[in-house]
Amino acid sequence: MTLGSKIAWDDTVLPFQLDRSDVRGRVARLDGVLDRVLEQHDYPPVIESLVAEMALLTALIGQTIKLRWKLSLQVRGDGPARLIATDYYAPAAEGEPARIRAYASFDRDRLAEGGDPFAQIGKGYFAILIDQGKGNLPYQGITPISGGSLVSCAEAYFAQSEQLPTRFELSFGRSTMAGEGETWRAGGMMLQTMPKASPFAKEGASGDDGLLAAEDILEGDEEENWSRANILLDSVEEMELIGPHVQPTELLVRLFHEEAPRVYDPQPVEFGCPCSEERVRNSLSIYSAKDIAKMTTDEGVVTADCQFCGAHYRLDPATVGFEANGDD
Structure with missing residues (x-):
């Protein structure tokens, strides 16, 4: 696809609430962030797709939680895509951006290139930490x-573990900006019923693999409100989520004007990895000098690589571990 100019909402998450439906939501745009996340690695297209989808989910979910530090999403499977992991770091102070990083572990020889990315995961679990x-x-x-x-x-996950009916609508992929090279563009929307003190759950579960679904949790007016909001979201178009011409605020008015949408301050998002030499040293502080010797390369150094951002650390073995001499 060929798109026009960059918009001011790139790399932001916009919180909103539908007052008539008692539904909250988020609209996310990840553009430069997703480029930064994926340029750290040389992933095959099927893995890039999984990482992009996971990063977008992470941005949407992370902004709904009152975080002091970190939210992590993980998918582990027995297929060639063994692990997709993302982290969302809360802003250090009001007005500062949140940070996202992502990483995938996979067996390249077993990947079915051109196949369904999700099928590469196999059986496993989805986790929020x-x-x-x-x-x-x-x-x-x-x-x-x-x-x-x-x-x-x-x-x-939200239906089963939190008993919160939740809906996501995502779009992402590579695009070509006018006069620029190929970049990633991603956009998504999240709807979620407002948390209740005592969520209702019917007997049985109608979701996939015997898990709860939204219709198992809601009844009466709540069920009607949730259904109405989802029908409206069904009309969203791919280019409205990722294209440069429709602002998120305009999109909310188009979709939900009868639901009395109310927006809050947008949250900027950027790529960020908190790895550092100090953190590496701390992680090695549990090892003895004998253990450190086993980790030492033929060049006489201890090395460590960050799986998320690719940073490479080379440390003097005499200065790491709980028996270190303390010299740098």
Whole structure:
């Protein structure tokens, strides 16, 4: 596809609420962020697609949670795509951008190039991990891989683990800007019922693989409101999500003007990886000098690579581990 100029909403997440439906949502645009995430690696197209979808989900989900530090999404499977992992770091201060990074582990020889990217995962699980930082116990929720996409997995997770009906509509891919080279463009929207103190769940489950679905959780006016909002979202077009000519605020008015949409301050997002030499040293601090010696290369150094951003660290073995001499 060929697109026009860059818009001011690139690399942002816009929170909104549909007052009439009692539904909250997010509109996300990841453009330069996705380029930065994927340029760190030489992924085959099927893996790029999975990473792009996961990064977009992460941006949408991360902005819904009151984070002090980090939200992580992970998909682990027994297929050639063994792991897709993403991290969303909360802004360090009000007005600053959130940060996203992503990584994939895969068996290149087993990949079916040109096939369905989701089918490369096989059987496994989808997990959301929330780490609120020092002094707080991390939270982890897990559901089986289900449906036919990472979107389906995320929707099943929220229905099953949180009993929050949730809907995602995503679009992403490579595009050519006028007068520029090929870049990634991605856009998506998330709808979610407002959290209730005591969510209702009917007996049985109608979702994929016996998991709960939205219709199993809602009844009465809530079910009607949720259905109406989803029917309106069904009319969204791919170019409205990723194209340069429709602003997210305009899109919300087009889709949901009868639902009284209310928008909040947008959250800028950027690529970011917090890895550092200090963090590497801390991770090695549990090892003895004997262990460090086994990690030392023929060149006489201990090396470490960040799987997310590709940073390469070379350390003097005498300065790492709990028996280190403390000299740099």
